[in-house]
Each structure stands twice: as structure tokens, then as C-alpha cells.
Amino acid sequence: MVRIIAFLVGLGFVSALLVGVVIPREAVEETASHTFHLHPKEVSFSSDGPLGKFDRAQLQRGFQVYKEVCSACHSMSRVRFGDLAALGYTEGQVKTIAAEWAAETPSINPETGEPATRKSLASDKFPLVYANETAARAAQNGALPPDLSLITKAREGGASYVYSLLTGYTDPPANLPKDAQPGSGLHYNPYFANLNLSMAPPLVADDQVTYGEGAPKATVDQMAKDVAAFLIWTAEPKLENRHHAGLATMIFLLIFAGLTYMSYQSIWADKKAK
Amino acid sequence: MSFSWAKQYQPTSAFGQWVDERLPLPRFVYNAVGAGYPAPRNLNYFWNFGFLAGAALMIQIITGIVLAMHYAANSGIAFDSVEHIMRDVNSGWLIRYVHANGASMFFIVVYIHIFRGLYFGSYKAPREMLWLLGVVIFLLMMATAFMGYVLVWGQMSFWGAQVITGFFSALPLVGEPIRQWLLGGFAPDDATLNRFFSLHYLLPFVILGVIILHVWALHIPGSNNPTGVNVKSEQDTVPFHPYYTAKDSFGFAIFLIVFAALVFFAPNILGHADNYIPANPLSTPAHIVPEWYFWPFYAILRAFTVDFLWIPAKLWGVLAMFASILLLFFLPWLDRSPVRSGTYRPMFKIFFWILMVDILILAVCGMKPAEEPWVRLGQLAAAYYFAHFLIILPIISKIEKPLPLPNSITESVLGGNNTVGALAGNAA
Numbered sequence: 001m002v003r004i005i006a007f008l009v010g011l012g013f014v015s016a017l018l019v020g021v022v023i024p025r026e027a028v029e030e031t032a033s034h035t036f037h038l039h040p041k042e043v044s045f046s047s048d049g050p051l052g053k054f055d056r057a058q059l060q061r062g063f064q065v066y067k068e069v070c071s072a073c074h075s076m077s078r079v080r081f082g083d084l085a086a087l088g089y090t091e092g093q094v095k096t097i098a099a100e101w102a103a104e105t106p107s108i109n110p111e112t113g114e115p116a117t118r119k120s121l122a123s124d125k126f127p128l129v130y131a132n133e134t135a136a137r138a139a140q141n142g143a144l145p146p147d148l149s150l151i152t153k154a155r156e157g158g159a160s161y162v163y164s165l166l167t168g169y170t171d172p173p174a175n176l177p178k179d180a181q182p183g184s185g186l187h188y189n190p191y192f193a194n195l196n197l198s199m200a201p202p203l204v205a206d207d208q209v210t211y212g213e214g215a216p217k218a219t220v221d222q223m224a225k226d227v228a229a230f231l232i233w234t235a236e237p238k239l240e241n242r243h244h245a246g247l248a249t250m251i252f253l254l255i256f257a258g259l260t261y262m263s264y265q266s267i268w269a270d271k272k273a274k
Numbered sequence: 275m276s277f278s279w280a281k282q283y284q285p286t287s288a289f290g291q292w293v294d295e296r297l298p299l300p301r302f303v304y305n306a307v308g309a310g311y312p313a314p315r316n317l318n319y320f321w322n323f324g325f326l327a328g329a330a331l332m333i334q335i336i337t338g339i340v341l342a343m344h345y346a347a348n349s350g351i352a353f354d355s356v357e358h359i360m361r362d363v364n365s366g367w368l369i370r371y372v373h374a375n376g377a378s379m380f381f382i383v384v385y386i387h388i389f390r391g392l393y394f395g396s397y398k399a400p401r402e403m404l405w406l407l408g409v410v411i412f413l414l415m416m417a418t419a420f421m422g423y424v425l426v427w428g429q430m431s432f433w434g435a436q437v438i439t440g441f442f443s444a445l446p447l448v449g450e451p452i453r454q455w456l457l458g459g460f461a462p463d464d465a466t467l468n469r470f471f472s473l474h475y476l477l478p479f480v481i482l483g484v485i486i487l488h489v490w491a492l493h494i495p496g497s498n499n500p501t502g503v504n505v506k507s508e509q510d511t512v513p514f515h516p517y518y519t520a521k522d523s524f525g526f527a528i529f530l531i532v533f534a535a536l537v538f539f540a541p542n543i544l545g546h547a548d549n550y551i552p553a554n555p556l557s558t559p560a561h562i563v564p565e566w567y568f569w570p571f572y573a574i575l576r577a578f579t580v581d582f583l584w585i586p587a588k589l590w591g592v593l594a595m596f597a598s599i600l601l602l603f604f605l606p607w608l609d610r611s612p613v614r615s616g617t618y619r620p621m622f623k624i625f626f627w628i629l630m631v632d633i634l635i636l637a638v639c640g641m642k643p644a645e646e647p648w649v650r651l652g653q654l655a656a657a658y659y660f661a662h663f664l665i666i667l668p669i670i671s672k673i674e675k676p677l678p679l680p681n682s683i684t685e686s687v688l689g690g691n692n693t694v695g696a697l698a699g700n701a702a
């Protein structure tokens with residue numbers, strides 16, 4: 001009885017599926033973003049790989065690019081000024097960076113209780129660029145610049161995506177369909193899923209950011225790579241701890257596995273087929 | 275205990291005897307996973323995975339309890355509290371990565387455990403109850419994993435909850451009220467998050483309870499083995515401890531190496547980038563996909579594209595998705611072959627491996643966007659899935675001629691007289 005019912009139920013599901021297979025469906029038109037969207041460029045960072053470490057000098061350059069270019073529109077709300085010590089800044093430098101930051105930290109007037117702002121401290125998180133989404137959209141022609149704290153984790157391709165996007169602006173190809181052409185206020189970039197984005201090319205000229213002595217030349221490519229590296233750090237400040245702990249754990253586990261294997265072999269020695 | 279030659283617990287001290295006479299807990303453990311449980315001597319490495327599943331559950335419970343100390347189930351700050359764990363809590367990044375990847379490891383070992391049971395006929399008499407309890411555990415695991423994923427309150431959490439609870443609205447009449455009752459509103463929100471947190475904390479302990487029943491049901495007939503032949507004498511078995519505790523320890527070490535490689539070197543590889551974007555009810559992700567362990571079921575859900583027999587396609591999909599798991603409850607009565615192990619079933623073996631490939635194809639189709647060729651491929655693969663369990667298995671268990679079985683487990687291990695075994699097999 002169970003098998004008869006099972007057979008009928010099975011027949012029902014199989015028929016419903018096979019009818020679905022044979023019934024023709026309308027062909028889906030290739031969308032422009034399907035055709036023109038590009039995968040991120042190949043680019044490597046010193047933090048890649050199972051034992052990768054950050055390049056402190058590069059992170060500092062990347063922070064400088066963020067500070068002088070990106071931070072005009074993009075917030076970094078999950079990072080504290082004090083965290084920057086991990087990039088090799090001294091306590092004094094961190095305090096100065098916090099105090100001189102363009103946007104101030106929200107506060108209250110200690111006498112009247114009115115909303116006010118104050119200079120940031122090392123213990124503060126990076127203040128928001130805009131008070132809220134509405135303010136951001138009002139200032140940005142309707143677009144919302146995403147917070148960059150987690151951006152390399154929150155995008156397929158991670159830091160390679162950030163680097164490709166920053167260096168990927170081009171003129172639209174001649175065969176781009178009309179409805180995929182960038183409208184007013186939009187900019188063509190094949191590394192962006194929708195092909196057109198509101199952000200104007202942020203890195204446009206060499207030496208746009210003045211790097212310190214001993215640094216590589218601040219080409220657009222170099223600046224994009226540096227800021228992408230910095231954003232790997234903001235998304236996962238504990239990355240080096242992870243790699244380090246991973247190495248120690250692996251050494252421990254390999255020894256553990258060796259010991260358990262030997263004890264398994266010796267316990268079973270008299271039970272195995274000769 | 276099941277076998278007359280099982281060793282008896284002997285307290286080694288006066289204190290041990292005192293305890294044993296009042297609360298024989300050491301005796302209980304001794305009989306469950308100690309020298310008092312005789313297990314077949316020929317168990318291969320696939321028999322490690324039951325223990326590994328239990329270990330994975332314990333890791334989830336321990337890391338989960340710590341995470342719950344720092345997590346806030348409130349739609350306004352849930353995502354922030356997860357990032358707080360990642361950045362500010364001491365070793366929080368480690369605990370959270372272990373918990374997130376621990377779910378994947380739990381499913382990997384449970385899938386291997388289930389496939390082991392399917393191949394070696396562990397669901398057959400006298401182990402039906404053991405199998406049924408296992409399917410219950412699997413269902414509870416799926417519910418727990420889904421709700422845990424929602425707690426992160428990223429984009430994929432939110433939209434996953436939206437899609438999964440949306441299944442219920444396919445049911446006629448009662449569908450929409452059930453959906454609202456599950457969510458506590460019209461869309462996933464604070465009420466959803468709070469109840470999911472509560473249940474996500476509760477269900478692992480329910481799983482633990484069912485595991486106790488599962489292990490109890492295992493100890494009545496004793497473990498199955500790769501030959502599927504019954505244990506006949508004491509020399510067919512070895513005491514669980516130290517023989518299988520030693521083997522399980524080695525298996526556990528390998529499990530931990532794979533686990534650690536994921537956690538320390540690729541902690542986000544099994545996740546989805548969109549879940550690092552805070553939940554936003556106003557912005558739908560381009561592709562909503564569940565975690566990898568749900569891909570085959572997601573493929574079955576989406577495989578139904580036409581209304582058939584007056585039942586809408588969406589309802590077919592929902593029914594099929596539930597049926598794809600619930601049919602496992604009937605497996606012991608669908609496959610009537612008296613031979614347990616697939617090793618001695620030439621036809622079954624072929625279809626078993628086709629099923630394995632079929633499930634892999636379903637997984638790929640579940641991951642891909644709903645475009646050709648994945649939709650048609652998914653439909654064919656889903657059709658085979660149902661045909662395999664509901665039509666093919668009952669038929670081959672009737673027409674198949676099994677290979678001769680070894681006379682005993684010991685003979686299969688030590689290589690006895692094969693001719694005698696073949697003759698005896700034919701005579702049987």
C-alpha cells in the first residue's frame with residue numbers, strides 16, 4: 001500500500017516536472033548588464049593568502065586617499081580613530097587626525113543641551129558624513145554613498161572589485177544599447193553591476209593625493225590599489241590575528257592528528273587482517 | 275544491552291561502587307560509548323560521521339552561548355551587534371567565524387552520515403526507528419540553521435526570511451495567515467527577529483534530546499556495518515572503547531583540520547557578500563540564494579514552472595520541497611530488499627551513484643540564477659530525485675538479484691573461504 005501511494009505521488013511530481021521541461025518558454029533577452037559587465041581585474045595584496053600580512057606603509061597611503069578623497073561623501077562608521085594605531089600611527093598622530101577630521105562628532109551643548117558638535121577623540125568612531133540617508137540623498141543628487149567600513153566584504157570580488165571600479169571608468173562602448181547608456185549624472189563603468197553609477201570618477205589625475213617621501217608615485221592605479229588595501233583592513237582589522245592564530249592552530253592539529261593516528265594504529269594492531 | 279557478551283561495568287573503587295549503587299551514571303556512559311558497547315569490527319571511516327555530527331553540535335552550542343552574550347536581537351542594532359562581536363569583543367571574530375562555519379561543517383558531516391545510511395541500508399529493519407529519529411534531527415537542524423542565518427540581519431538574512439516564509443503563502447486559504455503568524459507581522463521585522471532568536475537558542479537543545487533518543491535507538495540493535503550482515507558472535511565485534519574511541523579521535527582531528535582551514539583561511543568563502551550589507555526592506559538583492567546546504571531543496575522549489583492538475587506551480591514547488599525530505603520517513607518501507615549493504619546490490623549501487631550526481635546537479639541549479647539551462651536541468655534532476663525514491667527503489671528491490679553475502683563480519687575482514695560464502699549466499 002505504501003509503495004502504491006508512493007508510486008502515484010512520485011508519478012505526480014515527475015509528470016509536473018516533465019511537463020514543465022517540454023512546455024516552451026519565452027526566450028529571455030540578454031540584458032546589457034549581462035553582456036557588458038566585467039569581472040574584477042586580477043590584483044594582489046600583501047594581505048592575500050593564508051599567511052598574508054598588511055603592508056603598513058600602503059595602509060597609511062590608503063588611509064590618506066580615503067581621508068582626502070573618499071571621505072568627502074563616504075562614511076566609515078564602524079572604525080574608531082584609535083584603531084588607526086594599528087596602521088603604525090603614534091598615539092599623538094591619532095589624536096591629531098581625530099581632532100582635525102573635517103566632520104565633527106555629534107554632541108550636546110553642555111550649557112543649553114542643544115544639539116551641537118565637538119572635535120573627535122581617539123575613542124570616537126569616524127563621524128557620519130551626513131546626518132541621515134535623506135540628507136545624503138539631498139546632497140548627492142538622489143544617490144546614497146555607501147558606508148565603506150565593510151565594503152570589501154560586502155561586494156563580490158572584495159578589494160579587487162574596489163580597485164577595478166576605481167580604475168574602470170571608460171566611455172560607453174559604441175554598441176551599448178540605448179537604454180543602457182548613462183543618463184544625466186551617471187557614469188559608465190563596466191565593473192559596476194548596473195554599468196552606470198552616480199559616483200563620478202573619484203581618482204582622476206596622478207599626484208591628486210600628495211604621498212610622503214619614499215612612497216611610490218601616486219598614479220591613479222597606485223592610489224586605487226592603496227585605498228583598496230586600506231579597505232581590506234577596515235572590513236577586517238583582525239585579519240592578521242586570524243592568519244597568525246590559523247598557523248599555530250594548524251601546527252597543533254597536525255601533531256594532534258599524527259598522535260591520534262598512531263594510537264588508533266597501535267590499539268587496532270591485533271584486530272587487523274594479517 | 276543487545277549482545278550477551280557485552281562487558282559489564284565494574285566499579286574500580288569503593289567510591290565508584292557507592293555512586294553506581296545510587297546513580298549508575300558511569301555505568302550508563304560505559305554502556306553507551308565505553309567498553310560496554312560491542313560494535314562491529316569492520317566499521318569503515320564513514321562510521322565516524324555520527325560522532326562528528328555530535329561534536330559539531332557541541333561546538334555550535336558552546337560558541338552560540340557565548341555569541342548570545344554579545345548579540346542583540348533588535349532589528350535596529352542586530353547587524354551592528356554582530357560587527358561589535360567581530361571588532362570589539364575579545365576573540366569575538368574567532369567565535370563568530372567558528373559558529374558561522376560550524377553550521378556548514380555540521381551539514382557536511384550530517385550529509386555524509388545520511389548518504390552512508392542510504393548506501394549501507396542503515397534505515398532497514400531493525401533500525402527503522404533510528405532512521406526516523408535521524409530525519410527528525412535533520413529537519414530540526416534545517417530550521418535552526420535558517421533562523422540562525424536570519425539573526426545576522428544582513429540583506430540575505432532579511433530576504434531569505436522573506437522568501438522562505440513566503441512559501442507558506444502558496445498554501446490555499448490558510449497560507450497567508452500562517453505566514454503572518456510565523457513572522458509576527460506582514461514582513462520580517464523585530465517580532466520575527468526576536469522569535470527566531472528565541473527558537474534558535476531553544477532548538478539545539480531539542481536536537482540534543484532527539485540525539486539521545488537516536489543513540490538509544492542505535493543501542494537496541496547495535497551498529498550496522500559495511501557488509502550489512504548481522505553480528506553473529508563475539509569475534510564479529512570489538513568494544514567501542516578503546517577501538518572506536520581511538521578511531522573517532524583520529525577522525526575528529528581530520529575534521530578539525532578542515533574546519534580550521536575554513537575558519538582561519540577562508541572564513542567567508544561559503545557565505546554571501548550581500549549579507550555584509552545591513553538588512554534593507556526597500557532594496558531587493560539581484561539574486562536571493564540560500565546557504566549552500568539548502569541549494570538542492572531550493573532547486574526543487576523552483577523547478578516547478580507550470581500549473582498542472584489544477585495545482586498552481588508555486589504550490590507544486592512548496593509541496594515538492596517538503597516532500598523531498600518527508601519521503602525519507604517512508605524509505606524503510608519503500609526499499610524492501612532484504613540485503614542492506616549497497617556493496618552486494620549491483621543495480622541499487624548504480625542508482626545510488628546516479629542519485630549522488632543528481633543531488634550535486636540540484637545543488638548547482640539551486641545556486642544559479644533562474645535562467646536556462648539551469649531551470650530545465652533542475653527540472654530533470656528534480657524529476658530523477660523523486661523517481662529514485664518513489665518509483666525506482668521499490669521496483670529494483672523486487673527485481674534485483676543480490677550478490678552472495680559473506681557468512682559473517684569476521685569472514686569479510688579476515689578473508690574466509692569464499693566458495694563456501696558464495697554457496698551459502700545462493701542457498702539463502
